Amino acid sequence: MNICSLFLYRTFAHNMARLKIPRKVTNPPIVKGFKPYGPDLDSKKREPVILNFEEYEAFRMCDYDMYNHHQASALMNVSRPTFTRIYASARMKISKAFVEGRQIEIEGGKVYFDSDWFQCNSCGCDFNNPQRNISIQNCPLCGSSSVMRHTEDIQENTPFDANEDLCICTECGFTKKHHYGVPCRNEVCPTCKAPLTRKHH
Amino acid sequence: MRIAITSRGNSLESTLDQRFGHCKYFVIYDKQTGAVEIIPNPYCEVEEQAGTLAVKLLSSKNVSKIVSGEFGIKVKPILDSLNIQMIMYKNQNISIGKVIEMLNHNK
Numbered sequence: 001m002n003i004c005s006l007f008l009y010r011t012f013a014h015n016m017a018r019l020k021i022p023r024k025v026t027n028p029p030i031v032k033g034f035k036p037y038g039p040d041l042d043s044k045k046r047e048p049v050i051l052n053f054e055e056y057e058a059f060r061m062c063d064y065d066m067y068n069h070h071q072a073s074a075l076m077n078v079s080r081p082t083f084t085r086i087y088a089s090a091r092m093k094i095s096k097a098f099v100e101g102r103q104i105e106i107e108g109g110k111v112y113f114d115s116d117w118f119q120c121n122s123c124g125c126d127f128n129n130p131q132r133n134i135s136i137q138n139c140p141l142c143g144s145s146s147v148m149r150h151t152e153d154i155q156e157n158t159p160f161d162a163n164e165d166l167c168i169c170t171e172c173g174f175t176k177k178h179h180y181g182v183p184c185r186n187e188v189c190p191t192c193k194a195p196l197t198r199k200h201h
Numbered sequence: 202m203r204i205a206i207t208s209r210g211n212s213l214e215s216t217l218d219q220r221f222g223h224c225k226y227f228v229i230y231d232k233q234t235g236a237v238e239i240i241p242n243p244y245c246e247v248e249e250q251a252g253t254l255a256v257k258l259l260s261s262k263n264v265s266k267i268v269s270g271e272f273g274i275k276v277k278p279i280l281d282s283l284n285i286q287m288i289m290y291k292n293q294n295i296s297i298g299k300v301i302e303m304l305n306h307n308k
Contacts, residue, residue, distance in 0.1 A: 028282060113281040123303070126289040130281065140266060141288050142303045 023054040023086070024077040025111045033105040034097070049097040052109030055090035062087055121146040167196040175199065202232045205259050206300050207269040211239050213298040217290060219270025222252030228297050229262055232304065252276040260285065268300055 033048070054076070061072040073083035097104045116129045120139035129136050138145050165178040169189035178184065178198065187196045207224035209215050218224035223245050229238040243258070244251040252273045259267065266286040270293070280287055290300070 113278045124291065128281070128287050130284040130286050140286060141268065141290060141300075143306050 020110045021078055021082075023057070023109070023111045024075070025053050025057045025113050026075070027057065027060065028053065028113060029056050029060075029106050031106070033103060033107075035103050036097075036101045038101070046100070046102050048103035048105045049093050050108065051090065051093050051104050051106050053106065053111045054086050054109040055093065056106050057111070058083060058087040059090040059094065116149060118147050118149050120144055121148060166199045168199040169194055169196050202266070203262065203264050204230045204232060204266040204268065204304060205262070205264040206230065206297055207267075208239070208297050211241070213237070213301070214296050216293065217268070217270065217295050217297065217300060219291075219293055221267070221269040221272050221276060222247075222255050224255075224269070227255075227259065228301075229259075229264060230301050230304065237301070250275075253279060256280060256283070256285075268304075 033051075057076060058072065061067045061075065062069070065072075067075070069083050069087065070080050072087075073080045076083060076086075078086070094104070096102065116136075117126060118129065118136055119126050120142060122144035123139060123142040125139065125141050127140055136147055139147050166175045167178050167184040167187050168175045169192060171192040171194045172189065174189050174191060174196075176187070176196070179187075184198045185195045188194070189196055206228040207218040207221055208226040208228045209218045209224070211226050213228075215226075218226075224242055225245055227240050227242055229240065230236075231238075240258075242255060244254045247254065252275055256276055256279050260283055264285060266288060267280070268288045268290055270291060271289060272280070272287050277287070
C-alpha cells in the first residue's frame, strides 16, 4: 500500500466503524439468564443487563475453564486485545447486575456457534455432536464404532513459541528448558542455588 | 427419534439429495415406529434463505438428526443452536431405502 492509497483509505473509511470479526462460541449457556431474589427487589421495573454470548463465553473460558487471555482468544478466533475488551465488558456487566440487583439476560452479540465434527471410517460420512456433554461412540448412520474426530481446526493449547524459551542462571550461566506455566523465578539453579530468569529464544 | 433425509424423489428408491435447502423432498423417518413421511420441500425453488426456511419446517416436525450431502454456512449455526445433529454423506447414488436400512442397523 503506497501513501496515496493510504490517504484515500483514510478519507473514505474513517467515518465507518470497523467490522467485527464473528466470535466463535463452542459452549452456549444452558440458561437464558439469571434473576435476583429478595423481599425489596422490584426487579420487574428495572432494565435487565444484557450479556452477549461472546461475553458469556469469554467469562466462562477465563474464570471457569481457567484459560489465559491468549489461549482463550485463539479459541474464540479473535485477537488477544479484542478478547480482553470482551472480557472486561463481561465483568462490568456482571458486577452491575450483582450490585444493582438486576436481571441478566444472555442473548445477542456477533457470534457463530461451532460444535465438534467427526468422521466415520466405515461409511465415510461426516457428522457433528450437538450434545456436548455426551461423547460420541458410534456413527449415527451406520453404527460403526470406528469414528475419528476432525482435528485440522483444533488449536494447540500452547500456541506461543514459549516452548522454545530457556530459563538461565545469572550467576553461572546454567540453562534449562522453560516449563510452560511455571515462572522462571520459581526454578532454582542446581549449582549456585540462585533463582533463574527467562532467556527468550 | 425422528430423522430427516433429503431426497431427489418421492419414493424410497430415489437417491439422496446432496443439497439441504434446495432438495426436492424431505423423508422423515421415525425410528421407534418405523413410519416414513415424505413431504415436498416448499422452498426448493426459493433463491435465498432456502436452508433457514427448511430448518424451521423440520424443527416444527421435531427432527433430531438430518442426513444430507452438505449443509450451508448459514444453516450450520442454526442447527447447532437447535441441537440437531447433521450427518453429511457424500455418496450420491445411495437410495433412501438403503439409508433407512443403515439407520436401522445402528442400535
